[in-house]
Amino acid sequence: MEFQTIVERLRSGQDPKFPGNANSLEYAETLSSQDPLKHLKEEFILPTRASLRKKGLTGSLPGSANGANGTSSNDISTQSGGNADDDDKKKSIYFVGNSLGAQPKAVRRYLDAQLETWASIGVGGHFTTWEDSPLVAWQDMSADCARKSVDLVGAASPDEIVMMNTITANLHLMMASFYKPAGQRHKIILEWKPFPSDFYAIESQIQWHGLDPRESMVQIEPDQDFIISTERIMAVIDEHADETALLLLPGVQYYSGQLFDMERITAHAQAKGVPYVGWDLAHAAGNVELRLHDWNVDFAVWCTYKYINAGPGSIAGAFVHARHGTVERDPEAIHGFRHRHRLAGWYGEDKSVRFDMANRFQPTPGAGGSSAVDLASLSAALSVFEKTRMRELRSKSLALTAYAQHLLDGIAGDEEEASDPAAASSPPFRIITPRDPLRRGCQLSVLLLRPGLLEHVGAALREGGVVCDQRKPDVIRVAPVPLYCDFVDVYNFMSILRKAIATAAAAAS
Template sequence: MDSLTTAFRSGQKPSFPAEAGTLEYAQSLDQQDKLGHLRKEFNIPTRTSLKKKALNGVSPGENDSEDEKSIYFVGNSLGAQPKAVRRALESQLETWASIGVNGHFSTLENSPLSSWQDLAESCARKSVDLVGAAVPEEIIYMNTLTANLHLMMASFYKPTAERHKVIIEWKPFPSDWYAIQSQIRHHNLSPSTSLIEIQPTPDLYLTTESILATITEHAPSTALVLLPGIQYYTGQLLDIKTITAHAHSLGIPCVGWDLAHAAGNVPLCLHDWNVDFAVWCTYKYINAGPGSTAGLFLHQKHHSRNLDRLEGWYGADKSVRFLMEKEFKPGKGASGWQLSNPSAIDLASVSAALGVFESVGERYMERLRGKAVVLTGYLEYLLEGLIREGVGRKGEKQAFRIITPGDPLERGTQLSLMLREGILEGVSKVLAEEGVVCDARKPDVIRVAPVPMYCRFEDVWRFVEIFKGALARV
């Protein structure tokens, strides 16, 4: 598998052997997988558990056979549950029950968690490699992604008569769209004149050239560039480094990134890339659970600036936090943007999930990326085989096409499949019947994400066989 990894990571598409379409070949890749042991660290829904209608005290676990487990290809929406999360939550509940309010300041022996008021900073320390920070103080875990986006825009979006535009992509995640529009209107401006959308090619590809050209065109009147690290709909990975540098070179005061689909998915170097701020959720590739506490990056260059901010109690430095004084003394770096006392339950989940990444070892994102590019490349190879065979074709119309870039360097662990009009519901029904969990985006797109932490090459092979059968049936 090492030769495949090297090729994909250099942006090439290696030639798979003639037997690559067999189950035995997929299993041979799993046997070579140096990260395959991580699968045992997760509770993966089973075909039976997916049909559960009521709680019965039984969760998927150690005794489930591989044949019984679902093909869980929806980590781009909600990651599978790390077993460490249950242990962390049990520790948190025992701490709360045993010492009550003192849990804010005390850590019980044998607990995997720090005291409650230190949990957010503890998670930040675990995330330096995750996002490529220079120091932990560039990171804080708090609120949710959209709330953090609002907080960053409150500090960085300072429109003037000359500079008032926000540059985004043509299809941002709806929550970002709502937040950005509301911020523009909050300043008594109109999105029709202050919101610039970068348009894709007809096949939904955002070329770096078009992004840079749009930034250049609007640079004199732009206050903020805000783009996704990975475009959620197509799965395209943008060139964060080049785009950020270009915008800064033209005098645009702030470049921010939504990393909801990039954090925990692809290696990031936010400090070295000079990103001003970034926000991300933790329930997709980071696997911390639905709605879990989100992350925020604030570049070190801004830490000493007297930026406007929306202030709250936990944003105050710990040395004065419990003095209850009226004067606000911000905490160091990104921690100074905290508002309320954060949920210790949520942060326990985040801490445990991040611990699974740490267990991979040094430069864990690079190692995970090595498997991911081969896993996704193998999925692409098998799917392209279906296209060549004409599976599900209707006249001149193919059953589906892949709208995620073919260049391995321009995508994460996701392939988006645009189906022929009218077959999404039927295909999705068959996939669900066969124990496949993936994400459908109406009217015609299925997003397939074989996450390297807990997905196998055999899962990829079985998915494509099931998908082939679904296309034939509809």
């Protein structure tokens, strides 16, 4: 089977060898028909061309015949001047899951269950699990979501995972526990272009300890292709190891889409005496296969609104390796328990004594934590992942992204064969994500090289019903997420992009 052969080649580091007819709708349809995960797309509500033009609430969901209040979906297009019959049936090409994932259909059912429970039994929801509800009792929801997340991050058990707060708050909490500058060991090694929230968190933690970020932040610069090689990272570790208190890097770099060799980097840093190694998995969790426990990672944080699809601003996650989460009885310790120091709170207390209100903190073993309404949305999103495994999702992602790269190369090839020598010598774009499929997730970052091309391409994509991410001044990030994107989506996206570039070139000539 064509699909399976491509996956096997990619997983073994070989060229996928797309055939000569790969740039055709028929070929894309063939791959989509062979996709063993194609049914998962039906688990999501994707924006339609009509819904993308909405100017306000209409009581109708994209593609639905009727809304919650009985309003016809035609109201969407009537108010926006579109063609209801055609456009509301046409799903958008949603290639922006690296920014905000699509909505799982299960979310509405889980939230309705949460609201009905709250309305019906009030505070009793903390202790009640109804047989016909998709939710567990409120006080057990964090642990339930941790259980559902074990495969996503490669934990040894749910005890290593906690769902709480936002990713930035969790990053602060993790650094409060793991960043312990002392004497000459005060530096944090990070990348050249961390997401701003990470940069601010690291900078402020350093200042909180009375240190100067200009002396305590070591930023690893990329090469001219925006790539930070593993060898470069290890060289920086070697140079600063004796002064480093923490290594904190992203699993996948948000701008370039590069996937870091977390296992090798973690092992090298620890071998060089770096006390702790942490990872920001905002663009990795739910995107690539992770084995945090086996890789001996000290801690990690991630959000759930990107590849995990729990909704905008949804509750975040954190991992703490089991060796840091042990709780031992010790009559001489405060409250009678010895454990790694943590910033404590009520839901960090063991469930067996939580409601005793004794003010004698008995910590939950591992990384336990809190929340409720937010966890309903996350639980719904994770229910989709329970229908598959990260290995299967990664396999499809490898094939989808390789196909996207192949078609992008074809567009660049069209330019090279152009009759205009000037056009041929000035390519319209280059891919700055690693070409090696095993060194990236499902994202391809495309750097547009001609002035004004970003605006022209952006307008064409919007007109074609494409939701895609732009990073100014000149990068578009293309993310065909395997849960709800397919090979036909990739083909149609590239057709729109090809026409946009050709039109821009003709207008400029």
